[in-house]
Amino acid sequence: MKRPARKAFAFSVSFAAVLCAAGVAAQAQPEEPAAPPTDDPAAGLDAALSGGTQRPRSAVAYDDIVVVPRKAVLKGGRVELAPFTGVTVNDTLIRHFAFGVDANYYLTDVFSVGLEGMYFVKDRTAREGLVGLQYNRIATINKMNWGGALNFGYVPGYGKFSLFNRYIFHWDVFATAGIGMVQTEIIPRLPGAETFKNNNISPNFGVGARLYLTKWLGISATFRDHVFNDKFEPTNRDRAWSIDTVKDNASSRVINAMMFYVAATFFVPPSFEYKTPR
Amino acid sequence: MKKPLALAFCAAVGALALPARAEERTSPLADAPAIRHRLELRTKRFELGAGAGMTLMQDFYHAILLGPRVAYHMTDWLSIAGIAQFNVTPNMKTAFNSDLEKVLPAMATPMDVRTPTYAEAKAGMNKIGQIIALQAELVPFTGKVGLFRRLFASYDTYLFAGPGFVNFTADEAACAAPRPCSSAVTGMKVGATFGLGAHFFVNQAFALQLEFRDVLLRNNPAGRDVTGNRKVTGDDLSWDSTYVLSVNATFFFPRQVKISD
Numbered sequence: 001m002k003r004p005a006r007k008a009f010a011f012s013v014s015f016a017a018v019l020c021a022a023g024v025a026a027q028a029q030p031e032e033p034a035a036p037p038t039d040d041p042a043a044g045l046d047a048a049l050s051g052g053t054q055r056p057r058s059a060v061a062y063d064d065i066v067v068v069p070r071k072a073v074l075k076g077g078r079v080e081l082a083p084f085t086g087v088t089v090n091d092t093l094i095r096h097f098a099f100g101v102d103a104n105y106y107l108t109d110v111f112s113v114g115l116e117g118m119y120f121v122k123d124r125t126a127r128e129g130l131v132g133l134q135y136n137r138i139a140t141i142n143k144m145n146w147g148g149a150l151n152f153g154y155v156p157g158y159g160k161f162s163l164f165n166r167y168i169f170h171w172d173v174f175a176t177a178g179i180g181m182v183q184t185e186i187i188p189r190l191p192g193a194e195t196f197k198n199n200n201i202s203p204n205f206g207v208g209a210r211l212y213l214t215k216w217l218g219i220s221a222t223f224r225d226h227v228f229n230d231k232f233e234p235t236n237r238d239r240a241w242s243i244d245t246v247k248d249n250a251s252s253r254v255i256n257a258m259m260f261y262v263a264a265t266f267f268v269p270p271s272f273e274y275k276t277p278r
Numbered sequence: 279m280k281k282p283l284a285l286a287f288c289a290a291v292g293a294l295a296l297p298a299r300a301e302e303r304t305s306p307l308a309d310a311p312a313i314r315h316r317l318e319l320r321t322k323r324f325e326l327g328a329g330a331g332m333t334l335m336q337d338f339y340h341a342i343l344l345g346p347r348v349a350y351h352m353t354d355w356l357s358i359a360g361i362a363q364f365n366v367t368p369n370m371k372t373a374f375n376s377d378l379e380k381v382l383p384a385m386a387t388p389m390d391v392r393t394p395t396y397a398e399a400k401a402g403m404n405k406i407g408q409i410i411a412l413q414a415e416l417v418p419f420t421g422k423v424g425l426f427r428r429l430f431a432s433y434d435t436y437l438f439a440g441p442g443f444v445n446f447t448a449d450e451a452a453c454a455a456p457r458p459c460s461s462a463v464t465g466m467k468v469g470a471t472f473g474l475g476a477h478f479f480v481n482q483a484f485a486l487q488l489e490f491r492d493v494l495l496r497n498n499p500a501g502r503d504v505t506g507n508r509k510v511t512g513d514d515l516s517w518d519s520t521y522v523l524s525v526n527a528t529f530f531f532p533r534q535v536k537i538s539d
Contacts (some may be wrong), residue, residue: 092335092373134502134504135381137393158423159423164418222312237383
């Protein structure tokens with residue numbers, strides 16, 4: 001090694017050694033905040049937290065202690081996308097499973113407006129299957145094909161709970177109401193007979209609860225009642241009738257399709273900013 | 279060539295030697311429980327209340343039930359309870375039952391032995407008389423809720439399970455061959471009950487309680503042939519759920535509440 005390079009190398013090693021020594025010394029001495037005045041409430045708080053004994057104060061962070069924490073999730077100005085599945089809960093003869101998506105825009109932290117769309121899959125109950133055997137009759141039932149609605153939501157309640165006094169979760173309750181449409185179709189008593197469909201205007205009302213897992217992800221459960229005036233296959237249907245004649249002779253009844261939904265909720269954008277100081 | 283290499287080596291050594299300023303901050307609350315000075319609203323307290331419930335998704339008769347609830351909370355998360363509910367609306371028909379009344383004949387048709395009269399069909403339908411349950415309750419969640427930013431309450435949610443008993447009654451127990459037979463399932467039946475509930479504490483001694491229960495037991499609600507052999511026997515029994523949604527007003531004793539550390 002030539003002399004100038006040797007000198008530079010030696011200087012660098014020495015400089016590095018000085019830096020190392022300084023670093024070791026810094027780590028050995030814990031960072032101490034300025035000694036608080038005797039009437040500083042933080043001093044008493046720190047003592048209380050440490051159970052009265054002096055704890056190592058390697059990185060005490062008083063700004064971690066917040067007397068009143070802020071709400072964990074803010075919804076104002078965000079879009080909620082909630083794919084859901086549901087089932088009817090109040091029909092003895094036929095059950096419908098629903099699959100759909102809810103999209104809501106939160107105008108404020110409590111008010112939302114959104115659209116809902118869903119597709120139904122029917123499932124006849126065991127009770128419906130026994131009507132023929134036990135009563136020698138065939139049930140007159142309709143199936144639901146699809147539904148959609150414009151909904152308004154309000155969040156009246158907000159809460160939190162602890163799990164085994166270790167973790168805290170935030171949740172809220174909401175109420176919704178809206179107007180939309182549900183398409184139904186008759187299930188003819190004579191298999192293979194022609195059917196007709198009904199596009200029914202349907203207001204809906206619901207209540208639910210949402211649990212927040214992260215700032216952008218949650219799960220929710222909702223009870224919703226879809227109300228509509230449905231038309232059924234007439235009991236005196238003649239095989240010679242045209243489908244228009246069948247529809248003209250249809251009997252009508254107000255239906256309450258009460259459904260229970262479970263949804264995963266995603267908030268977009270996934271993050272938000274608090275506008276008030278902590 | 280060697281100079282740049284030497285300088286780079288020195289720079290690297292110097293950088294590594296710098297003290298690690300970005301040390302991990304440790305919150306003074308890191309090991310603390312999530313909630314301190316928590317009101318232990320259940321520990322070693324008796325609960326006594328009464329309320330009303332209603333059945334859901336019944337085949338032939340709805341039931342509105344009234345009755346008491348008693349519980350003892352051994353800890354803040356574990357308790358045992360008993361409920362007894364009495365049906366005060368034994369003749370409240372479901373829509374399906376009302377539809378059957380419209381479509382089944384009032385008088386028997388000798389040539390048609392497969393179609394029962396409504397009276398024959400009704401004779402097989404059983405109704406809930408009383409529901410009794412003994413249950414163990416587990417409270418995994420406790421918290422607080424605010425309504426309209428005005429009303430605040432502590433609450434808990436719990437899961438429960440235990441034996442359940444339903445006493446079934448019927449208008450008639452009749453089986454007259456050769457016409458289609460109805461034989462109502464009556465008497466006290468034993469099964470299992472499970473579900474979930476919640477307390478909302480108005481104050482430290484009074485709470486509103488909500489409970490959703492399923493009583494699962496073997497039943498034949500129609501009292502008619504299910505297997506297709508044209509007889510009503512024990513083979514026609516199947517597992518049947520009786521869902522009940524209840525609301526109770528409950529009082530806790532003693533009135534004083536322990537506060538946690």
